[in-house]
Amino acid sequence: MSRPSQIRPWRLTPLAAALLITSPAYAIEVGPQIITANPLGSDQLASPSTVLTGDALTLQQKGSLGETLNKQPGVSSSYFGPGASRPIIRGLDGDRIRLLRNGVGALDASSLSYDHAVPLDPVNVDRIEIVRGPAALLYGGSAIGGVVNTFDNRIPTEAIEGIQGAGELRYGGADTTRSSAGKLEAGNGTFALHLDANAREFNDLKIPGYARTADERARDPQDGDKKHRLGNSDGRQDGGAVGGSYTWDDGYAGLSYSNYDANYGSPAEQGVRIRMKQDHYAFASEIRNLSGPFSSVKLDAGYTDYKHMEIEDGEVGTTFKNKGYEARVEARHQPIGPVEGIVGAQVTRSEFSALGEEAFVPQTDTDAGALFILEELQATDRLKLSLGGRIEHTTVDPDGGGNERFANANSSSSFTAGSVSSGAVYTLTPIWSLAATLGYTERAPTFYELYANGAHVATGTYEVGDADLSKEKAVSSDLALRFDNGTHKGSVGVFYSHFSNYIGLLGSGRTLNDEGAEDPDGIPEYTYSGVRARFAGFEAKDHWKLAETRYGNFALELSGDYTRAKNLDTGEALPRIAPLRLNSGLLWELDKWQARIDLEHAASQRRVPDNETGTDGYTTLGASAGYTFKVGGSQWLAFVSGENLTNQTVRYASSILRDIAPAEGRSVEVGLRTTF
Template sequence: MTRSLLCLAIVAASHSALAQVQGVVRDEQGQPIANASLDVVGSNLQIRTNARGEFSLPVQTGKDVELHVKAPAFMHKTFHLAQGDQPAELVLSSTAMEVVNVVGLPWHASNMESAQPVTVLGGEQLRDRQAATLGETLKNEVGVHSNYYGPVASSPIIRGLEGPRVLITQNGLDAGDASRVGPDHAVATEASTARQIEILRGPATLFYGSGAIGGVVNIVDDRIPQGTDTYGEWRLERDSVANDKLVAASGNTGVANVGLHLDGFWREADDYKIPGAAEIETHEEHEEENHAEHNEDRLANSSTKAKGFNLGTSYILDEGFVGLSYGHLERQYGIPGHGHEGEAVDVYADLKQDRLQFLSELSLDDDWFSAINTRFGFTDYEHSEIENGAIGTTFNNESQEARIDLFHHPLADWRGAVSVHYKHADFSAIGEEAFTPPSDTSTLAIALMEERHFGDVLVQLGARIEQVKVSADNMRVDLNEHHHEDEGDHHDEYLSVFSIDTESTPFSASAGLVWDFTPGYNLAFSYTHAERSPSAAELFSFGPHIGSGLYEVGALLQVVEDEAGEFHFDLTRADIELETSNNIDLSLRKFEGDFGFILNAFYNSINNYYYLTDTGMTLEGAHDHASESGEDEHENSSELPVFIYQAHDANLYGFEGEIIWQMSTPLKLSITSDYIRAQLDEGGDLPRIPPLRIGARGEYEIGNWRAELSGQHYFEQDQTAAFETNTDGYTLIDAQVSYLLSEDLKIYLKGHNLTDEYARVHASFLKDKAPLPARSFAIGVSGNF
């Protein structure tokens, strides 16, 4: 029955006679490379070399073959083979660089072959850098920082961009959470069971839509098996800084043509230790009191509990696979930075998510089309913000997504695919402190992606057009009440109610090339024009957000202040404009031999850049809550700063660099650096932009031992926006050592912030309330099978 349904869904096959393409894969010294992987570009067919490096590939008579060949410790390479050239000898060059195929791109390419800058974190590197949140896991990657909402809800910042501009995906499908709405919302993914994490720097709208105008973080796992091999891993770890405990395991196996997957994790941590006072204004006094004592301060509301599992299965066919998975995630985490008159207030979030995914990758035996990839996802997400036992706001997001990529055979030597993409999100914020109204967002898009080799030059072209509809009912706004900036008077009367529908047609186009101008080097260039419709939260927000501790106002409104210092809110008279990015990337790479580097420079000109900015005004008594016992209500008299979304033209530019030197067989050194400058056309700087950073890492591996020492120096950030303070520079030193007890069993020890540096993250809304963790040590054991 399954085969019959698949046959009905696929273009009718035309059976042609088959021929054989044969050859051998060797290294530079002529030695065969066993178990090298050969991907047939434009299809889902993959084969491996035998112990003598040999391969044999069936192809249609009269058709040439494009192979993408990869092997560990070697540079990936693409070969074009004509049937008359048999047998072929394919030579790979050794490299000190980490070369990994990128799953999140529509064409076969590694991080060293893409026109767009890509970072891939996988294998032991991913396990070594894994943290409780996605932002903290990726914060040391080139061009990536963390917005650091404590260790519980940190999200990645790519080249100074975050929130609705940076798309978080799981196996190419939107994570479907509320993490793009506010910095205090945790990303509903788990890195402990991931196979690799891919970071597409710069606009990725061509592949993922307008929500990726700043980049993409794609978490790749094996929840839907693509084979029936048996393998897996497990990990136990405990960290001292918060008594953080982690148990994680994943495994794949198969029976006949059926693949099976199961993974799960459990994590629990207390409030974490900090090397000084939480509040920046009390740090100097605090240091005087504690200079002779070991500091055991902890950051209130920084604890977390989380657990989850994924169950998946697939049916393996000769021409590909079809699979389905179900995942469940629960996370309860504190929200730091809340207190009234010096006393901490219990504020935390309760998150739950259920997720279904359907993936299919099938090769087609058709005269026109070579493969079809299909992805469907359904996500049911709920997130409640709770203060002293009372729910202030509950966020719900029910989303559906479907994407079909249809690859065609070469047309005048151009290879590519047509993509049809649909997304729908039904988002609501319910409760007395809901700061954004319920909204529906629907997107329908079609894209064309093509590439062609011209000798040593690879050209990649693409275009995408979307139709985006955003609607909101019951948008309640106080337009008439006056507020005094000093007294903070606020009358909770909503005098205007709106229903708003917006419709836009964002268009994206991209052109890139990769030039192998001499052996072992390439030069990559890409230009992307990308458009984005502002999100519902950016447009419709109005009210207190207890998680972020802000009074948030959307771009449809404006703050009007009079000479007496009183202010009120009014509808803006400006039209809703698309955010438009024109981005240029230039990369120079050296990848062969014991010394390699990647140097990137970028310039991003953005019209109508929507950002959340401080007005300098505050509101008092913005929300009431029941006490923890639930008996009496009390007024929360804290002041909330008023932040409003504005749209202005801006320019972001900077550089990223990574140098790697394999000094000897056991010793590898690397140096990294990145810098972002973000300015408004009308003058001034954008807020919360990470500072210049430089890092160094040394890795030593001999026998069963492996050691690593790394340091990151963050320079002072004094290029700040209005009402934003400077942030001091700091240096973080980390180290780790591991020992292989057997081929599949490892014990390890990690140390973070070894100098107990008192540091704050400039890009964080909690910069003045939540320093980075104190010195910590983690011990763990991991295994593979």
């Protein structure tokens, strides 16, 4: 069962409550509207999309974004212990999944390596939107696998009257989390102010048995192998923000500043800790109900200054820095007959550097500019069509600084990537509808895929890039049958992506020393290589209203997903792909009480490259309960949540640390949330 938490106003807006039934949540149903998947605000979207908010997000929320979303259909976790994880969508990770904050990217180094956390505590998030499948049309080549967009209202977009806020405390879990958070918003109907702060501490994670697998212990016996604890997995996270906006009937404009500070251990190296800090400045504005060719214009911009240090035995080994900006503008044109659409532009700049003797990537400046268009046509009463395109130019300019290791980083590289996408939603009957997408997407390789060369201490691998890599190219499609008869609501869908050039971080089978020479006692070499690849699979979900009785309302939630990924050049499976997963949840509500029991099954994963290990299957049991009550003008929720109650050993096939870092064992957490 997922953990609770999240600071947000108690009442749910229609946008916030959209599509709650797509995730383990209590049954609140409001008309869907997802702006990440389609800024035109359509209630019928061809792209497979999910929104988490309210109790759904509260009961899913964990200390990292990847673990928070891990139970969503098609979404797995890169899991690097409780301190770091990033969402993986349909087997695609890193710079194929675009992480947005209020629609704009915030620079970090999470895509560079699995041990680099996303500098975001989900406790500050009001809503998370997930687009599964290519969203590069709107958000760039790094969304070739999907988008995860988080919203926090740090720049209020609607007028606020008076004072409102929220607070939360929680304790427990397998890592003995101690978390507190608070939010305060005030306004006079024109000016709005937002303040929030949070703090989280956690101990080494409790696990059912040994951290290392039996095969790993037999291959490399070590004295003092730890049992029941995942060593060096403790840490802390602190953050806060201040923002404000000026609102009027037809728009808003505002600014915000947020800070994130963390210190956590790397389970891959017992002597390595990571100290991270990020400062983010944002501006957002929208003007609606315009006359002339455009009916509305929306502008979002952000500047980020990010830094983290990898500290080994008290000494700083490598310091990563990333600063830069992203800005995008979207203009919605007036309807042209049955056609509605937007045109937009986006610019980004990133200045990345890795300092220290153990730096494995050179200093690099990356600049990108893009133009995009999206049009939507209500062709008939039953058929809605969409079509769009994007062109993006990227320049990657490295500076090896005279380091022989980066001799290949001696000149800049430029790439022009294009994407086109189409979609259709056809209403078969009032109950059934069919949704389909087809798109072609290109992605420019990143600086680390081009120029990496060196040992990465925190992950225990030696990473090697290829300066001659060409653009990543994929043709992708989705087909889903959706249904809603009042008792059952859900969908069954299949997806397929063919990459003519997939840039994967693939094990070479060699072991190297710190200088890059072959050494049987060294660390494994992983290379960024362009190969032909195929990804295919299915996703399904159903929310079934069982009964409404004097003893409460009962519902059943069922979901499942499966991804199969193959290296077509070698015939081998691609690494780090989640296996078949099946989930079921029994929900109960009565007056102020709510509860659920969850059962999750993951099959074993034996489809792995020859030089990698598979994972065993597992079945876990979870449960939670909550009670709502009022004190004066405030509303409260007291909750208890348990996960993996039978204390099963869980190793994620999607984690590079699967052989040495299992997921949490038996976990019980309690919490109290208030809103006013």
